Amino acid sequence: MLIKTFGSAVQGVNAYTVTVEVSVSAGAKYFLVGLPDNAIKEGEQRIESALAQYGYKLKRQKTIINMAPADIRKEGAAYDLTIAMGMLAAGGQLAADKLSQYMIMGELSLDGSLRPIKGVLPIAIQARKEGFKGIILPARNAREAAIVNNLDVIGVENIKEAIDFLNDELDIQPVKVDTRDVFQNSANQYAADFSDVQGQENIKRALEIAAAGGHNVIMIGPPGAGKTMLAKRLPSILPPLSMHEALETTKIHSVAGKLGEVSSLLSTRPYRAPHHTISDVALVGGGGIPQPGEISLAHNGVLFLDELPEFKRTALEVMRQPLEERRVTISRAKTTLDFPANFMLIASMNPCPCGFYNHPEKECVCAPGLVQRYLNKVSGPLLDRIDLHVEVTPVTFDEMTATRKSEDSETIRQRVVRAREIQRERFNEFDYMHSNAMMPSQMVKEICQISDAGRTLLKTAMERLGLSARAYDRILKVSRTIADLADSEEIKIEHLAEAIQYRSLDRDGWAG
Template sequence: MLAVVSSGALIGVDAHAVQVEVNTGEAGEAKVFVVGLPDAAVKESTDRVQAAMTNSGFRPPQTRSTVNLAPGNIRKEGPIYDLPIALGMLASTRQIGDEFIHETFRKYLIAGELSLSGATRPVRGGLAMAILAHKLGLDGVILPNASAEEAALVQGIKVYGVKSLDEAARFLTGEIELTPMPSEQSPFRTPPDEEHRLDFAEVKGQHAVRRAVEIAVAGGHNLLMIGPPGSGKSMISKRIPTIMPDPSLDEFLEILAVHSAAGTSMNGENRCFQRPFRSPHHTISDVGLIGGGAHPGPGEISLAHHGVLFLDELPEFRRSTLEVMRQPLEDGNVTISRSAAKVTLPASIMLVAAMNPTPSGYTDKDGRRDGATPAQIQRYRSRISGPLLDRIDIHIEAPALTFDELRSQEPGESSESIRQRVVSARNLQTSRFTSNRNGVSPCNARMSHGQIRKHCAIEKEQGDLLQQAMEELQLSARAYDRILKVARTIADLANEERIQTPHLLEAIQYRSLDRQVFY
């Protein structure tokens, strides 16, 4: 007898429809065969499924059985098909329900891993499965409880969490009723613990850096901080998410979809509506940063989608690793092509990087003798290519703190106070770009060339000033556009309709590395 269960395959961060067809009662050796381009984990599912059925009080098929995962041209990975295969076997052997059970199966998208006891275990891509079920017009999705928590954020679809194979079977046959998980009670809506929340009030001194960070966040600009060890670069970077606007529900669903696809769904203290902060070690590989593998999956740059990617000790990263970021920083996504698949992953990030001014970390003006020659400093800084620096809008020097600043007991400006100004500037940008029929840009850093011409217009005298800066600093055309974008953000923070000369001058000064300040 044939039974068909709806499920899905995770490719990149998106789910694609898969039909799990189970046919039992075939002539031949009593064995289960899985076809439809399964990987090793899927083939092993037959052993888990039969043990789970036995320990749940059911009887595994006693005849030759075939499980087909259609369509056959999509590779099926992982233990996600345990639950639908088990339910298909129960229906095919008529251990649950009657002929109408097949219609019930078609109403739900089902996915989940089974333990040998029959209990369910969470799977990657629960959120993507719920989105797929909504697109297909299904009544709901049945997932393990942990995966259902994130899937419950999807509006317009019923999400049922099950603890075991037995519970799923009894729900589908109508023996028990399950209540759909309400999205408003999702644990991801829980606010962060106040006791562990970071705040800019803890940062001492560094007023110029704080100003640069505020501008960077207000316009979504990439930022590079240059300063000696102990100047607070890492401390400031970790507090950047606290002054960023809260993500919208759509943005948060995109964030959660990437983490779910990577198998690193946010949990514990991260289970709340917030933007991600990723800080990979400088030994990370190209694939670890950009994503990929035999079957392409998200890397750190995608896990930081709609949030912050912090690269500490930037020159210590391998040059090849840094260079792979050039295209994602420009386009906001990354396309990975492998023999198994070609996927496009989201990568709309704010890049925050930190580096020392010299190989030893100090300069003469820090009160320490560096000992590095100009040639050594040049080699150190040349680890960062010009094209990559072009894509970083703001370069700011973070000087060493004075003893007076260290001893000061007066708190700095709080994150909430800075955040209010950032949100006001972002609101101006939202209203500006949503009225533009040529496309919507979420922030100034994402402006197209047409939007730059329209919203970053400057007077002739300002143009002459910018031309002089371009010639003296030998800036590229990309740097020219980025100066205008930063000036537009500074004007937004000042609530000015047009870019003024002070705004332009401040934007120009945020090209520290172009001015060779450490020679």
């Protein structure tokens, strides 16, 4: 007897359907083919033990299980439930009528309970795309799958519930999630707010400009100046996620297994802050089974790299291509996968190894030349992709004890959203571009026109401050964003002057 059940495999952030064919005939051997990995092969023991808990026994007949397409490797224990249902139906212990209507996935424990699996959202999207009526999966994954509408999501706690449901002996109501209601109720609910920050008004202004134009930022300042505190609050002033962005971001976190059991849809922009000991693969993604890295988990959000010079040089250099292309490509012998990586990079660093170079009160004790060697740990090509260089100074006692309430994130976000709407209209005909930071060089010349007085100011600044050639386009992009925040059609002198001050690390002799 031949029975077919259906599961799914995830490649990158997308899924494809796997057909599990079970054939039972006279004989006594068990064959599992179709390039399964060891976790799938070991499933026979888990399935047998799980079924025994509820009085079911697999018939000792010749059983051939094929996982199609047979030329693509299948990985993970999530096919336990798929295979178990096929074996029961082939042995006459389960009605096969409903099997073609549902995609079935789940990892079995020895006691028959089901463990949650990764990548449920792309699997559910694929199930709806291929016309399945529903999906049967572990109950702890049900809310995540229920984001997808027009799909019956059947959450089961154990294998017995799945059997009884398919035999029409148990009525399980599909899990329903009002996606838009969840999205709207939890949007912009950030734990950290800019109203918590006393002083540092110039840094808040720089981060507002960065958020308005999608610019990358590096903050340079001594320990305890508030760099990390400010970076944590940056997502709270970014424009709210659109539904499309929320689904795209949730898919990545689903594939990486980063969604909680009660989570369904990410409605706030992600904030990722990996430790400086992170490896190249963990940062950009990859591995034997390619998984998204931190830059993909920060997609549509913020990636914060604290103490930038302490990161491995190789780890930083592999970020250069994703920063330009907004995605990371991982190539293997048989496949090439793309992971989205459209994030804002926020980096921080001390000005020197001891941390007190240019400090207003404390003296730097670093040896001559050590400051420059420390700064040289961050390569020029990486700095070339960072638009704003901001010097952070310590907060004074008077600022810390001030009773005046600081501006909150909601007020700042309103200005940022208005500036982004201007940019959306400006780049309306370009699908791949939606902020000033994404403009290529040829477009900068067309859009960022400056007056003769502005050109003179910029020339003088570049000569006197010793700004590098790479700073030219960056200054124009940032000044365009500042003009958008001021709701100005043209870039004025004051916009250009403010943009020039955000190129600290490009100045000749900045580190002595």
